Structure formats: C-alpha cells, structure tokens
Amino acid sequence: MSDKKDAFVTEITPRSEDFSRWYLDVVRRAELADYSPVKGCMVIRPYGYAIWEHIQRMLDARFKATGHVNAYFPLFIPEGLIMKEKDHVEGFAPQVAWVTRGGDEALEERLIVRPTSEVIIGTMYAKWVKSWRDLPILINQWANVVRWEKVTRPFLRTTEFLWQEGHTAHETAEEAEDETLKILALYKEFAEHELAMPVVDGVKSESEKFAGASRTYSIEALMGDGRALQAGTSHNLGQNFAKAFEIQFQGRDKSMQHAWTTSWGVSTRLIGGVIMTHGDDSGLVLPPAVAPHQVVIIPIPRGNWKETVLPTCEAIRDELTAAGVRVKLDDSEENSPGWKYAEWELRGVPLRLEIGPKDIEKGTVFSARRDTREKAALPMADLTTTVKTLLQTIQDNLLARARAYREEHTTDVSTWAEFTAAMEGRPGFLIASWCGSAACEATIKAETQATLRNIPMNSPRVDGTCIKCNGASTVKAWFAKAY
Ligand SMILES: [Zn+2]
Structure with a gap:
C-alpha cells in the first residue's frame, strides 16, 4: 500500500492566503471543471456535472410544481430581430458572438449566438398569442448561452455557460409582477434549502437592472471572501418586449392589448456559489442535497479483508442505496485509507464511513463528518436511519453556519467615513x-468598488x-464588492 500521494492536499492554496487561487485549486483538484482549448470556455467534468444535474432536477421539479413547462428554442438569432428592443441591444452588444458565414458562403443576414432568448422567444409568443385565452404562457428552457467575456473564471464567468431561462407572458401587469416575485421566492427557497446558501432577495437599482426590463429582482449571496455573488435574477419586463415584438391579444373587453412578460434565470454559477460558500482549506464541502456522493464507505484493508470486511461494506452500501442515499464504496486497492480520506474530503463528500475488522466485531461503523470533522462510532443496527438523520443535520448546519457568517459580515453604516473604512477593512455587506x-x-x-x-x-x-x-x-440598500 503506497502512501506517496498523501501529501497532495498541499496542492490547495490556503483560503486565507489567496482566496482566488484557492478557488481555482479546488475546482481543478476536485475535478469539477477544466480549462479547454477554447479561450474563456470550460469543460464541466463528470463530478461537477453531477452537481449541476442535481440542481437541474430539483429546480425543474419546482418549476413544474408552479405550472411551468419546458421547451426549446434556437441557438441563433437573426440580426434584424435583436435590433427591435433598443435597450436590450445596447446592453448585450459588447458581449455578442456573431455568425457571418455558413460553409463557404457569407450569410445574407448575420446571426448572433444567443446571449439570452427574450428576442427569439418573444417573436414566437407573438405568433402564438391571439386572445386572452392563450395566456398565460409559462415556459422554461434549459440551454447554453454565449456572452463574449474578457476575464473569465470557472463557473462564475465563462463565455459559454449552462442555465435555465424562464419566459412568461401574462394578461395583466399584476399577474406579471406576481410571477416575477413567485420565481424570486422560489429561487430563494431553493438556494437556502438545497444549496444551504443564504440569500438576500430584493430589487435591483435602475442602473443594475436587466437590459430592457422594467424591474429586476435578484438573490444575493455572500461568499467566503466577503464578496457578494448575484445568484439568480427575475425580471419584470413590463410591456417593453411585447411592444417590440408585437405580442398582442384581444382582451376580455375585445380591445387589442400588449401582453406583460417576465424572464428569469439561474446558471452553473450556482456551483461556484456552493464552492465559495462552504469550502475550506481542505477543499470542497458539499451540502448533501447536491453532493454526487453523500456518503463514502472506506474499507480498512486488514488481513483477508475481501472476505471479512468487504461484504459488510457492500451490504451497507446496498441498504443505504435502497433507502435513496447516494453512496460511493471506495474499495480500490491502489490507494491507502489515509489517501482516500484526504481525497474524498477534498471532493467534499458530506459523510465518511470507515469499516474495519474491529468495527465489525463491535457492531459499529466509524464515521467522520466533512462539515465539522466530528468523528463518532455509529451502531450498525439501524445505520440507515442514523445516516439519513446525520445528512439532514449536516445540511442544516451548513445553512446555519453560512447564515452566521453573513450576519458577522453585514454592517449597518450611517456615515461615508464608516462606509469607506468598512470597505477597506473587513469585507461583506x-x-x-x-x-x-x-x-x-x-x-x-x-471610490470603493462596492x-x-x-x-x-x-x-x-x-x-x-x-x-x-x-x-x-427613504430606503436602505445593501452594498458589497461583487463577483
Ligand atoms: Zn445620494
């Protein structure tokens, strides 16, 4: 058994030394993502993609439960269409990727690669909506989008990224506002309940709102370095896009009216949020709800362990799996238990179970929590119930810990001197x-970058x-340096 790889944890820069470097080290070493030959574009590796799949699955269930359905719209948007909403064009123009040729012919009309889909979807809604009976339309799309970025960082800002974008059309202004706020609340509940990431939900200022929106709402999280992360947005588009794209219907009073529309989205950026909310100097710390493996079982290879220890490990794995727990049994022979402990800690697995001949004799399993590093012997009897309770405890603890961190890093200031001093010193809200x-x-x-x-x-x-x-x-706003 070779221990030569035991020192690898030093490959991660301490958070306190250089947070930005720490983040990149974790992304790379935990095999969440890798750089690609395309500038500004990342490859999401299987371990990172599994986290995204859990995010997708849980969000999608919430969208469906609130009456939304999924559809898919084209990747390309003709130049003529994007020009119809003036603020929208101005907002996105610097980031747009153009397609000018198809095969060896120049295109008659240039295409853009969608930076967001209001334009193409609005055009289709104009075709589909004739009467108030056709409303509301509540469609979500899971897709990739492209925004030409100069400075990129895995998950937080990349030229191509994955997201969901909801696009809805309504009969009245009130319904559109209700929808915008319903989704904002859904995002907040999701971020806190599943990602254990506390967020501040609120309305953006005029200068920070979405290009073409009447009002933009956001959820804002606080990362481990005291910078804020905009984790999701919900836009009330008013009648701006409906007027630009002629989404019109005959109302209940027979008059022709423009629809009221909304759009909203969250992206793979949430994975960056999870890393920076919970991670520590040993690497990733994943909330059980999104962890690809919630439990890792590591057999202690003593004596003829394959005959004695391994069958017990397999039985526990099977029982936990049958109870809906995501389990990884690491029975590989090329690495020592010590190496495996460090490796799965680095990858953020919430709970580790170690099982050796002595544990089996005593009828216990040795456990180690990733969040608190607490270690305890758990009785083998009723282990599944104990493990499920522990996973919920870890999920709750991560949220409580992140909330406490945010509270410690949120300051109410009343003078400019206090504001600038706080921004230079301890970061936060x-x-x-x-x-x-x-x-x-x-x-x-x-003056402050906030x-x-x-x-x-x-x-x-x-x-x-x-x-x-x-x-x-008359209002108090929340400020921070932000990603
Ligand atoms: Zn002022």
Whole structure:
C-alpha cells in the first residue's frame, strides 16, 4: 500500500492566503471543471456535472410544481430581430458572438449566438398569442448561452455557460409582477434549502437592472471572501418586449392589448456559489442535497479483508442505496485509507464511513463528518436511519453556519467615513441609506468598488440621509464588492 500521494492536499492554496487561487485549486483538484482549448470556455467534468444535474432536477421539479413547462428554442438569432428592443441591444452588444458565414458562403443576414432568448422567444409568443385565452404562457428552457467575456473564471464567468431561462407572458401587469416575485421566492427557497446558501432577495437599482426590463429582482449571496455573488435574477419586463415584438391579444373587453412578460434565470454559477460558500482549506464541502456522493464507505484493508470486511461494506452500501442515499464504496486497492480520506474530503463528500475488522466485531461503523470533522462510532443496527438523520443535520448546519457568517459580515453604516473604512477593512455587506440617484451609486462604486446589490424585499421605509450626498433618503440598500 503506497502512501506517496498523501501529501497532495498541499496542492490547495490556503483560503486565507489567496482566496482566488484557492478557488481555482479546488475546482481543478476536485475535478469539477477544466480549462479547454477554447479561450474563456470550460469543460464541466463528470463530478461537477453531477452537481449541476442535481440542481437541474430539483429546480425543474419546482418549476413544474408552479405550472411551468419546458421547451426549446434556437441557438441563433437573426440580426434584424435583436435590433427591435433598443435597450436590450445596447446592453448585450459588447458581449455578442456573431455568425457571418455558413460553409463557404457569407450569410445574407448575420446571426448572433444567443446571449439570452427574450428576442427569439418573444417573436414566437407573438405568433402564438391571439386572445386572452392563450395566456398565460409559462415556459422554461434549459440551454447554453454565449456572452463574449474578457476575464473569465470557472463557473462564475465563462463565455459559454449552462442555465435555465424562464419566459412568461401574462394578461395583466399584476399577474406579471406576481410571477416575477413567485420565481424570486422560489429561487430563494431553493438556494437556502438545497444549496444551504443564504440569500438576500430584493430589487435591483435602475442602473443594475436587466437590459430592457422594467424591474429586476435578484438573490444575493455572500461568499467566503466577503464578496457578494448575484445568484439568480427575475425580471419584470413590463410591456417593453411585447411592444417590440408585437405580442398582442384581444382582451376580455375585445380591445387589442400588449401582453406583460417576465424572464428569469439561474446558471452553473450556482456551483461556484456552493464552492465559495462552504469550502475550506481542505477543499470542497458539499451540502448533501447536491453532493454526487453523500456518503463514502472506506474499507480498512486488514488481513483477508475481501472476505471479512468487504461484504459488510457492500451490504451497507446496498441498504443505504435502497433507502435513496447516494453512496460511493471506495474499495480500490491502489490507494491507502489515509489517501482516500484526504481525497474524498477534498471532493467534499458530506459523510465518511470507515469499516474495519474491529468495527465489525463491535457492531459499529466509524464515521467522520466533512462539515465539522466530528468523528463518532455509529451502531450498525439501524445505520440507515442514523445516516439519513446525520445528512439532514449536516445540511442544516451548513445553512446555519453560512447564515452566521453573513450576519458577522453585514454592517449597518450611517456615515461615508464608516462606509469607506468598512470597505477597506473587513469585507461583506454594508447596509446604508441611499437617495435613489444613479450618480451617487456610480460615485460609491468608483471610490470603493462596492456596488448596490439590491434593496431587500419588504424593506421598511426608513427616513434618513444618503450615505454619499446627504440628500433625503427613504430606503436602505445593501452594498458589497461583487463577483
Ligand atoms: Zn445620494
């Protein structure tokens, strides 16, 4: 049994030393993603893709449960179509990839590779909607999109990425707003319940809203380095796209009206959020809900272990699997147990079970939690129930820990001096009064790099003075340096 690989954990830069380097080390060493020969594009490796599949499955179930259906629209959008919504074009133009040739012929009309699909979907809705009876349309698409990025980072910002984009059309302004907020709440519940990632849900400022939207709402999470991550957005598009693409219907009063539309999305960026919310110096820490393997079983190879220990390991694996637990039995012979402990810790497996001849004699299994590193002997009797309870405990603990971290790194500030001092020192969220002016927002960003993340939902009216200009203010906004 060779222990020569035991030292590999040093390949991960400590978080405190260089967070950005730590992140890239974890992504690479845990085999979540790899760089590709295409600049700015990553390969999502099987271990990373498995996390995405769990995210997809759990989100998709929530979309279906709220009345949405899936469909698929083309990857390409003709140039003429994208020009129809002026703000939208201006917002996305710098990031658009163009197709100008097909085979050896120049195209009569250039195509763009979709950066988002409002345009192509709006065009189709205009064909499908004739009467108020055709509404609402509640469609989601799982797809890839392309945004030409200058600086990229795996999962957080890549030229091509995977996401879901919901596009809905409604009869009234109220219904569109209800839909926008329903999805925002769905995203928040999903992020907290499944990813154990606490988020602040709120409305974006005018300057941070989606190109062409009336209002953009977002969920914002706080990463382990004190920077915020926009983890999902839900846009109320008003009648802007309906007017540009002529999504019109005959109303109940027989008058012709424009529909009210929404769009909303989350992406593979969520995986980056999970890594940076929970990870530590030993690598990845995965919430059980999205972990490809929730439990890893490691047999202790003593004596004729294949006859004595292995059958017990297999029986436990089979019983846990039958109970719906995702289990990996690592019975490979080329690596020592010590190497396997470190490897599966690095890959963030929530719970490790070690089983040797002595454990079998005592009727116990030795367990180690990834989140707290707590170790305990568990009785073999009723092990499945114990394991399922432990996994839920780990899931809950990760959320509680992330919430406590966010609370420790959220500061209410009332003067500009406090604001700048906090931004230079301990990073995190700053809550401050803001007058509503885009100029103040821009100055704050220029002087501190902090951006207005959002104004939380149901914020009470607070009469105060703007953190930047001392003008009258009625709201408190959340600011942070952000990814
Ligand atoms: Zn101001």
